[in-house]
Amino acid sequence: MNTDQLIALLSDDLAPVRRGVVLRWLLAGLAAGLLLAVLDMMMMLKPRPDLVAAMAGGPFWMKISYTAALTILGLVIVQRQARAGADSRIPLYALGAPVVALIVLAAVQLSAPQADSAALLMGQTWSVCPWLILGLALPVYAGLMLALRRLAPTRLSLAGAAAGLVAGASAATVYGFHCPEVAAPFILVWYTLGIAMAAGLGSLGGPHFLRW
Amino acid sequence: MIEAEGQYREWMLAGLAGDTGAYRKLLAALGGHLRAYFARRVGPSAAEDLVQETLIAMHSRRATYEPSQPLTAWVYGIARYKLIDEYRRTRRRASVPLDEAPDLFAADAVESAGAKRDVEKLMATLPEGKRALVRAIKLDGASVAEAAAASGLSESAVKVTVHRAIKSLGEDVTRDEGRGDEH
Numbered sequence: 001m002n003t004d005q006l007i008a009l010l011s012d013d014l015a016p017v018r019r020g021v022v023l024r025w026l027l028a029g030l031a032a033g034l035l036l037a038v039l040d041m042m043m044m045l046k047p048r049p050d051l052v053a054a055m056a057g058g059p060f061w062m063k064i065s066y067t068a069a070l071t072i073l074g075l076v077i078v079q080r081q082a083r084a085g086a087d088s089r090i091p092l093y094a095l096g097a098p099v100v101a102l103i104v105l106a107a108v109q110l111s112a113p114q115a116d117s118a119a120l121l122m123g124q125t126w127s128v129c130p131w132l133i134l135g136l137a138l139p140v141y142a143g144l145m146l147a148l149r150r151l152a153p154t155r156l157s158l159a160g161a162a163a164g165l166v167a168g169a170s171a172a173t174v175y176g177f178h179c180p181e182v183a184a185p186f187i188l189v190w191y192t193l194g195i196a197m198a199a200g201l202g203s204l205g206g207p208h209f210l211r212w
Numbered sequence: 213m214i215e216a217e218g219q220y221r222e223w224m225l226a227g228l229a230g231d232t233g234a235y236r237k238l239l240a241a242l243g244g245h246l247r248a249y250f251a252r253r254v255g256p257s258a259a260e261d262l263v264q265e266t267l268i269a270m271h272s273r274r275a276t277y278e279p280s281q282p283l284t285a286w287v288y289g290i291a292r293y294k295l296i297d298e299y300r301r302t303r304r305r306a307s308v309p310l311d312e313a314p315d316l317f318a319a320d321a322v323e324s325a326g327a328k329r330d331v332e333k334l335m336a337t338l339p340e341g342k343r344a345l346v347r348a349i350k351l352d353g354a355s356v357a358e359a360a361a362a363s364g365l366s367e368s369a370v371k372v373t374v375h376r377a378i379k380s381l382g383e384d385v386t387r388d389e390g391r392g393d394e395h
Contacts, residue, residue, distance in 0.1 A: 003247075006264050007239040010271045016230035021275040083276045085289025152273035154293035212269070 022082045025147040026075070030166065033143030037136040037174045045132065045178040059182035062105065066187060067176060069098040070169035070195060078144060078166055081159035082151035088158070095165075099192070106184040123181040126190050132178075133194030134201075136171035137164070141202055145209050156206040164202015168195035216241075221283045228274060239267055246291055254298060266294045 041047070054060045073091050080086040110117055123129075144163040153159035172191045181187065220238055227235030246266050250259035269290050277286050292308050299308075 003243050003260065003263055003267070004240075006267060007236060007243060010239060010267060011232050011236040013271070014227060014230060014232050014235050017228050017275040022278065083278055083281065083286065083289075084273070084293065085285035085287070086278075086281055087285075152269075152276040152290065154289045212273075 022079055022151055025150055026079055026082060026144065029143035029145075029147030030075070030140065030170070031143075033140030033167065034170055034174070036139035036143075037171050040136055040139070041174050041178050045175075047177045048180050050180075051177060054180075054182070057182075059184075060176070062184065063176050063182050063187050063191070064173060066098050066102050067169050067172040067191060067195070070095065071166055071173060073098075074162055074166035074169055077162040078148070078159070081153050081155060081162050082148055084152040084154045088162070099188075102184055102188045102192075106188045109184050117185075120183045120185040121189060123183060123186040123190075125179060125181060126186065129175075129179065129181070129186075129190040130194035130197060133168060133172045133175050133191065134197050136175055137167035137194075137198040140170050141167035141198065141205070145205065148210055149212065152212075153206075153210050156210045157203045158206070159210055160206020161199045161203030164205070165195065165199040167202065168198025171198065217282060217284050221279075224274075224277060224283050225279060228277070239271075242270070242287060243267060246287075249291060250295065253295060258298065262291075262294050262298055266291050269294060 048054060073095050076091040077088045080088040080091070106120075109115060109120055141163055144166060145160070148159055148163060172195055175191075175194075181190075220241060223231075223234040223238035223241075227238055243263055246263045247259055250262040250266075253259075254262065266287075270287065273290070277283065292310075296308055
């Protein structure tokens with residue numbers, strides 16, 4: 001078929017499209033995955049017993065703010081990567097902001113007079129924390145990747161990494177309702193590690209799952 | 213190519229709303245840019261397949277174009293993706309600059325100017341009547357019916373005349389190239 005015929009064919013196939021398709025698909029994928037992650041957490045891990053008391057305190061919300069901020073920035077990157085040729089440098093750089101803020105907070109806590117560095121860094125659950133975050137991230141990653149497949153990602157590793165980042169950060173947010181740790185150094189090391197693992201594995205999955 | 217960007221974006225938005233005419237114009241214009249872009253990188257024969265693949269990809273994913281984004285960047289993103297895909301298939305280098313979007317639109321203008329010069333030279337070899345018809349239909353994009361009305365010929369006479377004129381132009385080109393080889 002020559003190109004003119006193709007153009008005629010494509011034009012005849014034209015139907016009006018609704019606006020905001022990118023965001024709608026991504027939010028649908030995120031919501032479906034997040035629902036599974038929440039159910040997993042409620043059924044398998046259970047919320048921490050003292051959740052109501054903890055929710056009254058600042059440290060709990062510090063932890064949630066950190067993972068929520070990474071989730072939102074990740075979503076901005078994902079929705080840009082879902083459109084061909086969009087630039088995601090600004091939100092990528094912006095990821096530094098919550099990390100730097102948490103580094104400062106961790107440094108303050110570690111340099112307090114009677115600080116127990118080992119306890120602040122390792123807590124009670126460091127050996128399971130990143131793995132559980134990674135596990136909870138799986139359904140969210142799947143939901144986002146299914147959405148991305150219908151959109152137009154052109155940098156597949158970056159799109160996959162961004163999906164992994166959103167999955168990891170939102171899973172960490174969910175996990176935060178189970179996990180009793182709230183020390184900034186712990187969150188900085190182990191939560192960030194779980195999120196980074198999700199982003200790293202996500203980038204490997206990009207070229208594999210997103211080809212179109 | 214600021215003007216082109218504005219015009220194309222307008223056509224694209226009209227196309228997204230369902231305006232077939234604007235959409236067809238957009239695809240035809242982009243087809244020209246894409247042809248030049250790919251031809252310089254993979255040669256003319258592979259280029260046509262890539263042009264078609266890119267147009268199909270644009271069409272099937274057209275809902276991902278956000279009006280706040282430059283259309284140029286969106287089209288270039290897809291074209292670049294299809295080019296990398298082609299390199300991967302043919303095992304050639306897989307690094308394509310991210311920021312050549314302006315190039316996609318600028319370079320075509322240069323090449324089509326060159327192409328136009330050659331066409332004008334060839335056109336000069338045609339008899340006056342045929343030349344006007346070929347110009348109207350092939351260069352100015354008039355329909356056969358419009359050209360027929362303007363020249364007073366029947367539509368089928370116009371078609372035959374243009375067909376023969378193009379064929380003789382093609383023979384001129386081949387002769388020229390043949391001469392070039394002898395040097």
